[in-house]
Amino acid sequence: MTGYWCEAAWLGDQVAERVLVEVAGDRIAAVHRGVSQPDGAVRLAGLTLPGLANGHSHAFHRALRGRTHGGHGPGGRTHGGRGTFWTWRELMYQVADGLDPDRYFALARAVYAEMALAGVSCVGEFHHLHHGPGGTRYADPNAMSHALLAAAAGAGIRITLLDTCYLAGGVGAELSGVQRRFGDGSAVSWAERVDALSGALPAGSPARLGVAVHSLRAVPLPDVDTVVAFAAARRLPLHVHLSEQPAENEACLAAYGCTPTAALADRGALGTDSTAVHATHLTSVDIALLGASGTAVCLCPTTERDLADGIGPAPELAAAGSPLTLGSDSHAVVDLFEEARAVELDERLRSGRRGHFGAPALLRAATADGHRSLGWPEAGRIEPGALADLVTVALDTPRTAGTDPAQAVFAATAADVRQVVVGGRQVVRDGAHLQVGDVGAALAAAVAAVAGR
Numbered sequence: 001m002t003g004y005w006c007e008a009a010w011l012g013d014q015v016a017e018r019v020l021v022e023v024a025g026d027r028i029a030a031v032h033r034g035v036s037q038p039d040g041a042v043r044l045a046g047l048t049l050p051g052l053a054n055g056h057s058h059a060f061h062r063a064l065r066g067r068t069h070g071g072h073g074p075g076g077r078t079h080g081g082r083g084t085f086w087t088w089r090e091l092m093y094q095v096a097d098g099l100d101p102d103r104y105f106a107l108a109r110a111v112y113a114e115m116a117l118a119g120v121s122c123v124g125e126f127h128h129l130h131h132g133p134g135g136t137r138y139a140d141p142n143a144m145s146h147a148l149l150a151a152a153a154g155a156g157i158r159i160t161l162l163d164t165c166y167l168a169g170g171v172g173a174e175l176s177g178v179q180r181r182f183g184d185g186s187a188v189s190w191a192e193r194v195d196a197l198s199g200a201l202p203a204g205s206p207a208r209l210g211v212a213v214h215s216l217r218a219v220p221l222p223d224v225d226t227v228v229a230f231a232a233a234r235r236l237p238l239h240v241h242l243s244e245q246p247a248e249n250e251a252c253l254a255a256y257g258c259t260p261t262a263a264l265a266d267r268g269a270l271g272t273d274s275t276a277v278h279a280t281h282l283t284s285v286d287i288a289l290l291g292a293s294g295t296a297v298c299l300c301p302t303t304e305r306d307l308a309d310g311i312g313p314a315p316e317l318a319a320a321g322s323p324l325t326l327g328s329d330s331h332a333v334v335d336l337f338e339e340a341r342a343v344e345l346d347e348r349l350r351s352g353r354r355g356h357f358g359a360p361a362l363l364r365a366a367t368a369d370g371h372r373s374l375g376w377p378e379a380g381r382i383e384p385g386a387l388a389d390l391v392t393v394a395l396d397t398p399r400t401a402g403t404d405p406a407q408a409v410f411a412a413t414a415a416d417v418r419q420v421v422v423g424g425r426q427v428v429r430d431g432a433h434l435q436v437g438d439v440g441a442a443l444a445a446a447v448a449a450v451a452g453r
């Protein structure tokens with residue numbers, strides 16, 4: 001039995017003081033409030049939260065950070081001096097083309113270590129870079145998936161590998177260029193490969209499997225049916241990019257005569273095990289379909305800002321019944337506190353009013369609801385029986401000093417995370433990653449290897 005004694009801890013939806021969390025194996029055995037620090041207990045100074053769930057990640061996009069804002073595409077071609085979503089996508093494909101399993105392992109391990117330093121104890125990796133250059137199969141067709149699983153283990157965090165079906169370059173279009181690396185040829189082939197992977201994840205492992213439809217741009221409707229049936233038969237989380245850009249809605253309306261949300265509803269793809277990522281450009285009918293089905297919505301505000309996607313209707317979705325979750329997606333920023341408060345702050349800009357989401361709702365998105373969306377319903381809470389995942393934020397830094405602990409989510413940043421415990425084991429101590437060491441150096445080397453710097 002290990003004891004962690006918290007100066008303050010987030011229990012339920014509020015702050016409790018002087019809390020002892022007793023851990024047996026990877027679970028919380030008991031929680032005692034208002035007690036003195038016992039001998040032998042590890043002191044966690046500051047505010048201790050449940051581990052944070054990063055609901056949507058493309059690990060390799062981290063190599064684009066700070067490199068896509070000048071509007072230069074591959075080969076130095078300029079795009080009017082300003083980047084767009086589509087020039088960003090060109091650079092993203094260039095990075096994808098430089099990856100093999102070894103480079104992907106090194107990059108993802110560094111990225112997941114950055115996440116750990118930011119308090120992320122569980123990541124949902126939306127993975128579609130399955131195959132080699134030109135679409136050639138590796139000797140193990142799941143080599144890239146194994147690289148990601150090993151990377152999460154190397155960084156000491158949980159992972160839900162959301163194995164993503166990606167078959168088309170647009171509605172009715174063939175895969176081209178780097179996209180060939182994403183494709184399995186058919187949803188049936190995709191399912192066979194994922195089945196082989198699922199056997200490699202033993203029970204009790206810190207890795208779980210989920211599945212994803214990349215988007216209705218990239219998966220024809222009959223193949224969506226195959227993925228939905230696969231997920232339902234195995235009770236796996238199902239994620240899908242939804243209405244991130246207006247162009248996606250226009251393509252769907254032109255091809256199918258309905259919005260992407262309506263098309264997904266029609267295929268049985270919505271429900272409490274499903275998560276729609278972004279859900280930015282929705283009709284009122286779309287919002288009602290998502291909410292009534294209990295489909296979670298993963299908001300990625302810092303990426304949506306970076307790519308000029310827009311601000312999604314978060315209050316309307318929450319009111320309709322959709323649990324909200326958070327993702328750092330392209331990793332322009334890795335800071336779940338920033339993602340959380342952005343849900344409220346961006347809505348203030350959109351509506352001209354304050355007071356849509358308080359700290360309890362924002363932290364629920366970052367913890368319990370985020371974990372549930374990734375297939376970890378037993379994580380994201382500090383209570384007996386839950387997985388022993390704890391994140392401690394210092395309350396004496398230049399950013400957090402003087403703040404009310406109950407409102408720390410509006411002040412803290414990733415840089416204020418001091419301690420991270422995953423499955424009862426300390427992964428970050430005093431702001432240092434115990435397994436990876438110099439995370440900045442690991443990132444610099446891994447990014448240079450794929451981005452040619």
Ligand SMILES: [Zn+2]
Nearest residue numbers: 058126241329
């Ligand atoms: Zn995404």
